Amino acid sequence: MNISENCYQWLMNMHDFSAEEALWNKLSGEEQAQFEALRKQHSARLAQIKKMEEDNQYFLSAFNAIPLPVAIKDANAKFLLVNEEYKKVVRMNQTDYQGLDVTHLAYFSDEDREVFYENCKYAIDQSAIVQQEFSLGLDDEQRNYGYWLSGFETESRKKGLVSIYYDATFFQSILNRLNKKVVDLEQEQQNIIKNSALDPLTGAYNRNVLAGFLEEAFKEASEKGRDFCLLMLDIDYFKAVNDTFGHLVGDQVLQLLVMLLQKTLRDKDYVVRFGGEEFIIILHNTVLENAYRIADRIRHTVETNMVTPNHKPITVSIGLVSYREGEGVKELLQRVDENLYRAKTAGRNMVVPQM
Numbered sequence: 001m002n003i004s005e006n007c008y009q010w011l012m013n014m015h016d017f018s019a020e021e022a023l024w025n026k027l028s029g030e031e032q033a034q035f036e037a038l039r040k041q042h043s044a045r046l047a048q049i050k051k052m053e054e055d056n057q058y059f060l061s062a063f064n065a066i067p068l069p070v071a072i073k074d075a076n077a078k079f080l081l082v083n084e085e086y087k088k089v090v091r092m093n094q095t096d097y098q099g100l101d102v103t104h105l106a107y108f109s110d111e112d113r114e115v116f117y118e119n120c121k122y123a124i125d126q127s128a129i130v131q132q133e134f135s136l137g138l139d140d141e142q143r144n145y146g147y148w149l150s151g152f153e154t155e156s157r158k159k160g161l162v163s164i165y166y167d168a169t170f171f172q173s174i175l176n177r178l179n180k181k182v183v184d185l186e187q188e189q190q191n192i193i194k195n196s197a198l199d200p201l202t203g204a205y206n207r208n209v210l211a212g213f214l215e216e217a218f219k220e221a222s223e224k225g226r227d228f229c230l231l232m233l234d235i236d237y238f239k240a241v242n243d244t245f246g247h248l249v250g251d252q253v254l255q256l257l258v259m260l261l262q263k264t265l266r267d268k269d270y271v272v273r274f275g276g277e278e279f280i281i282i283l284h285n286t287v288l289e290n291a292y293r294i295a296d297r298i299r300h301t302v303e304t305n306m307v308t309p310n311h312k313p314i315t316v317s318i319g320l321v322s323y324r325e326g327e328g329v330k331e332l333l334q335r336v337d338e339n340l341y342r343a344k345t346a347g348r349n350m351v352v353p354q355m
Contacts (some may be wrong), residue, residue: 021026028090030293031069064083064085066085068163069083069085069090070081070086070162070163071083071086072162075124075158075159077121078099079098079099079101080098080160081160089165112134113140113234114221115133116134116147120163123150124159126148126151127151128151129148129149129151130149131147131149131335132147143238144163144169144172145168146166147163150162156322162345164300190341194275201273202273203258204261204273205273207272207275210274210280213270214332215329220285221326226323228282228283228284228285229282229287229291229320230283230322230332230333231291231298231318231319232279232280232283232337233278233279233281233318233340234277234316234318234344235314235319236317238276241308241314244308245308249309254277256306258273260302260305261298264294265281265294268285269281269282269283289322291329295318295320295351298318299315299316302315302316303316303349312346315349317340317352318340318343318351318352319337319338319339319340319341319342319343319348319351319352320336321335321353321354335354
């Protein structure tokens with residue numbers, strides 16, 4: 001725009017408030033409008049610059065708040081910016097990082113420095129991420145560190161690199177604690193599952209898991225040809241024990257019985273509380289003849305080790321069957337229940353196997 005004498009005088013005196021107003025009034029309306037537009041543009045630019053400065057300060061503060069050493073490098077792997085944590089941890093030969101490259105890294109051996117530089121160039125060229133661990137010797141302290149190198153490219157095809165260092169020793173200790181926590185949680189989960197499958201009074205498995213145990217046994221018998229047998233055990237005259245000595249004594253009888261069963265049987269055999277004083281025992285990989293001997297040993301162990309408060313022996317009746325190919329849970333339980341019934345009606349304190 002052409003500047004008139006009046007415009008020139010106003011511009012020269014615009015900071016002299018006493019003269020500025022008088023000189024402003026000498027300007028034409030068009031000149032005043034032009035200057036008003038310029039003043040608004042200037043004010044907008046100043047506000048924009050101030051906001052950019054505030055944003056830069058904000059992001060720089062965030063950058064410095066990162067608790068890991070971070071450096072930003074240009075396409076030649078030269079430093080542009082490092083955060084405060086980087087200055088604390090990664091010492092260099094010079095305090096001014098800007099413009100320095102990997103050759104100024106004092107803590108690397110010559111071999112590590114060469115590898116690091118090649119990794120930097122690869123990450124930059126390929127916009128790739130590279131991760132590696134190394135030993136960092138600072139004074140007399142030797143620690144295991146690692147770094148991530150992440151190459152990037154802007155929309156204007158300007159390349160660069162972000163390098164992040166981390167204390168591998170520290171992270172390994174965290175990882176070890178997390179792994180231990182996972183193991184503890186898994187153990188706790190197993191305990192919860194196990195406890196939910198157990199009868200709270202006796203510690204035997206409860207009836208809810210019986211079908212699953214039998215399906216597992218069916219599968220082994222079908223796929224691996226492993227025979228298994230089922231016992232159904234009932235405490236003789238248990239109602240009389242409860243009626244005569246009370247339910248507390250009855251509970252103790254049930255608990256002692258399960259303890260004896262667990263000591264008599266193998267770890268792979270399952271004891272399931274089927275009803276009040278009835279128990280199912282699954283004998284894995286066992287033929288009928290051997291199962292009979294086990295069942296009679298159980299009967300004898302109970303008779304010789306368990307007595308009522310008035311010193312009368314406690315006995316059990318046992319029904320025994322072996323699995324028949326193709327039968328289901330219902331059929332198997334029905335057969336063993338029939339044999340238990342025969343043992344009870346034949347005089348109790350005996351084992352009745354399948355005919």
